[in-house]
Amino acid sequence: MADAVEERHLKLTGEFDCDATPLATLRHSTSHVMAQAVKRLWPDVKVAIGPSIEDGFYYDFAKAEPFTPHDLEKIEGVMREIVKANTPFERSEMSRADAIAHFRERGETYKVEILEGIDAPTVSLYKQGDFIDLCRGPHAASTGAIKAFKLLSSSGAYWRGDEKNPMLWRIYGTAWLTKEDLDKYLWRLDEAKKRDHRKLGRELDLFDFHDVAPGAPFWLPNGMVIFRELERYWREVHDAQGYLETSTPILVNKKLWEESGHWEYYSDNMFKLEVEEQIFSLKPMNCPESTYIYRHALRSYRDLPLRVAEIGRLHRNERSGTLTGLFRVRQITMDDAHIYCRPDQAQDEISSVLALVREFYKLFNLEPTFKLATRPPDMLGTKEQWDNAENGLHEALKANGLAYELKPGDAAFYGPKIDIHIEDAIGRNWQIATVQLDLTMLPERFQLEYVDADGTRKRPVAIHRAIFGSFERFIGIITEHFAGAFPTWLAPVQARVIPISEKFIDYAREVHQRLRAARIRAELDDRNEKLGYRIRDAQVRKVPYMLVVGEREREAGTVSLRARTEDRGAQPLDRVVADLGAEITARAATLTVGRS
RNA sequence: GCCGGGGUAGCUCAGAGGCAGAGCAACUGAUUCGUAAUCAGUAGGUCGCGGGUUCAACUCCCGCCCCCGGCUCCA
Numbered sequence: 001m002a003d004a005v006e007e008r009h010l011k012l013t014g015e016f017d018c019d020a021t022p023l024a025t026l027r028h029s030t031s032h033v034m035a036q037a038v039k040r041l042w043p044d045v046k047v048a049i050g051p052s053i054e055d056g057f058y059y060d061f062a063k064a065e066p067f068t069p070h071d072l073e074k075i076e077g078v079m080r081e082i083v084k085a086n087t088p089f090e091r092s093e094m095s096r097a098d099a100i101a102h103f104r105e106r107g108e109t110y111k112v113e114i115l116e117g118i119d120a121p122t123v124s125l126y127k128q129g130d131f132i133d134l135c136r137g138p139h140a141a142s143t144g145a146i147k148a149f150k151l152l153s154s155s156g157a158y159w160r161g162d163e164k165n166p167m168l169w170r171i172y173g174t175a176w177l178t179k180e181d182l183d184k185y186l187w188r189l190d191e192a193k194k195r196d197h198r199k200l201g202r203e204l205d206l207f208d209f210h211d212v213a214p215g216a217p218f219w220l221p222n223g224m225v226i227f228r229e230l231e232r233y234w235r236e237v238h239d240a241q242g243y244l245e246t247s248t249p250i251l252v253n254k255k256l257w258e259e260s261g262h263w264e265y266y267s268d269n270m271f272k273l274e275v276e277e278q279i280f281s282l283k284p285m286n287c288p289e290s291t292y293i294y295r296h297a298l299r300s301y302r303d304l305p306l307r308v309a310e311i312g313r314l315h316r317n318e319r320s321g322t323l324t325g326l327f328r329v330r331q332i333t334m335d336d337a338h339i340y341c342r343p344d345q346a347q348d349e350i351s352s353v354l355a356l357v358r359e360f361y362k363l364f365n366l367e368p369t370f371k372l373a374t375r376p377p378d379m380l381g382t383k384e385q386w387d388n389a390e391n392g393l394h395e396a397l398k399a400n401g402l403a404y405e406l407k408p409g410d411a412a413f414y415g416p417k418i419d420i421h422i423e424d425a426i427g428r429n430w431q432i433a434t435v436q437l438d439l440t441m442l443p444e445r446f447q448l449e450y451v452d453a454d455g456t457r458k459r460p461v462a463i464h465r466a467i468f469g470s471f472e473r474f475i476g477i478i479t480e481h482f483a484g485a486f487p488t489w490l491a492p493v494q495a496r497v498i499p500i501s502e503k504f505i506d507y508a509r510e511v512h513q514r515l516r517a518a519r520i521r522a523e524l525d526d527r528n529e530k531l532g533y534r535i536r537d538a539q540v541r542k543v544p545y546m547l548v549v550g551e552r553e554r555e556a557g558t559v560s561l562r563a564r565t566e567d568r569g570a571q572p573l574d575r576v577v578a579d580l581g582a583e584i585t586a587r588a589a590t591l592t593v594g595r596s
Numbered sequence: 597g598c599c600g601g602g603g604u605a606g607c608u609c610a611g612a613g614g615c616a617g618a619g620c621a622a623c624u625g626a627u628u629c630g631u632a633a634u635c636a637g638u639a640g641g642u643c644g645c646g647g648g649u650u651c652a653a654c655u656c657c658c659g660c661c662c663c664c665g666g667c668u669c670c671a
Binding site: 066067153154155156157158161162163167168169170172198202203209210211212214269314316318319320321322323324327328329332334431432433434466468469470472473474498500501502503528529530531532533534535536537538539540546548550551552560562565567 | 597598599600601607626627628629630631632633634644645661662663664665666667668669670671
């Protein structure tokens with residue numbers, strides 16, 4: 001929603017209004033006030049555009065020197081004065097030609113450029129005090145309406161979002177209807193910082209990055225446990241659903257990419273190397289090779305749907321400036337699958353993929369939302385194919401009882417798709433899973449066929465789908481979602497046994513052995529430290545269960561159970577082992593053992 | 597890739613043209629402890645990499661690499 005507003009601004013189609021909702025209007029007005037403050041402090045600065053965006057607003061300025069944090073404070077100060085003065089926002093109209101003259105006179109070349117791109121005869125302007133801006137509005141009645149705002153950061157941004165254009169300085173800010181909303185938002189920012197997977201990854205010894213391999217994590221033993229548990233779950237479910245797991249080469253001859261079309265459209269993103277005078281590439285996608293699995297045998301209509309899955313290691317040469325922890329990597333482990341089926345089977349297949357997606361995310365307490373992207377103008381294939389395909393996706397969504405957003409024109413040229421976004425524990429949105437119906441690309445390019453009941457050769461359709469998207473990004477997301485406090489089944493260390501003193505070490509060892517015999521990832525913390533220290537350490541490491549043992553427990557055959565922060569008292573050892581095992585097997589989302 | 601900010605011990609960070617620093621972690625010892633940090637000691641460094649200026653460079657200059665915040669792109 002907010003993206004669309006921003007996009008409209010960037011495209012400069014002449015629609016410079018923000019949404020007429022109170023919050024978007026307020027943010028838009030706040031951006032004007034910020035521009036006014038900047039012009040007051042630096043009269044030579046030229047203003048570009050300043051829309052309302054999700055959670056706030058920005059304004060772009062042309063200025064010789066960047067804004068410093070101190071500058072932001074000064075601007076905020078002037079903004080408060082403007083707000084206090086409670087100046088009205090006044091709308092006026094002007095012919096386009098007059099407006100061009102007006103802004104040219106003031107040296108506002110960016111505004112002139114915007115105006116030159118507008119084909120309306122008249123344009124509207126908004127003025128508060130000594131600041132006037134080209135704008136469709138709407139705006140707050142006066143600057144006094146701005147109660148709760150804060151400037152957040154400044155950075156470079158290209159004029160019109162195009163890297164060939166000059167770089168402007170953008171200041172980001174946030175504004176809310178009430179002080180409470182602002183505080184809530186600032187809390188969320190702070191919370192996000194605390195949950196940052198890069199920080200938790202280091203603290204919990206999950207993974208590491210080194211200069212020698214930018215964009216590719218070194219999985220440490222703890223992180224690898226999570227990776228393996230995800231794979232294990234993934235395999236269990238896919239085996240049960242009739243997927244066939246495969247593995248295809250990582251290093252592949254250029255010929256394949258020429259055949260698939262990647263060489264032409266994607267080679268900038270591919271890592272290439274020469275081997276005995278042949279060009280090879282690390283695969284950036286699994287799809288082309290998946291067709292080799294399909295073509296291994298002559299397929300009959302009886303073989304379809306053929307569900308070919310692969311946890312594939314991909315490499316994409318992402319631009320260096322875009323890499324970010326596990327969220328944006330160059331080495332991607334994708335949980336891919338390609339379903340080859342008859343066109344009339346596609347709807348059911350997509351329907352089961354959607355059901356699968358929901359099953360997966362439920363396990364992690366992630367709330368999915370669905371977006372259906374339909375045909376773009378430059379589509380490949382016939383109108384009838386697209387009608388059937390899009391209709392199938394609508395029906396599959398409906399069959400699952402899912403509400404969804406429509407994104408007309410957003411599909412790839414070879415077929416419509418459903419993108420699945422999730423919302424995490426602190427309300428952030430992520431796109432991970434995708435279901436893409438492929439009417440023509442793989443089937444046509446790779447000449448896929450099956451023999452139908454009547455003995456004729458027909459062309460199947462392909463469904464590309466991923467549920468985790470990439471293991472890297474998914475682990476990054478759930479690390480932040482759970483703030484490192486993973487459900488027991490995913491926790492690298494599921495239980496720690498803590499003897500009160502070395503006098504009880506024998507019993508602690510026995511408890512430890514019992515846990516390990518039950519395949520529970522348990523550690524014995526018999527370090528020469530006080531009990532409080534070891535409790536704190538286990539807590540900081542986000543270990544789900546602590547089993548404290550001393551005199552009383554040894555005598556009674558019990559353990560004192562602590563579930564992260566909560567003391568659950570003495571429990572019989574047998575029961576704790578059994579219940580812990582059951583919680584792990586059930587992949588429970590919460591810590592249930594010993595809860596009364 | 598572009599703009600801005602960074603890179604000093606495993607981690608968090610201070611310092612700065614003239615002997616490289618702290619806290620935590622690690623290690624050793626004392627202590628044997630009942631639910632978020634016991635005390636003492638020891639060790640730990642190519643100050644991102646390469647070049648230059650200088651009697652002397654972690655510090656100044658140039659180039660490169662990597663990280664962070666954005667832009668662009670994206671799973």
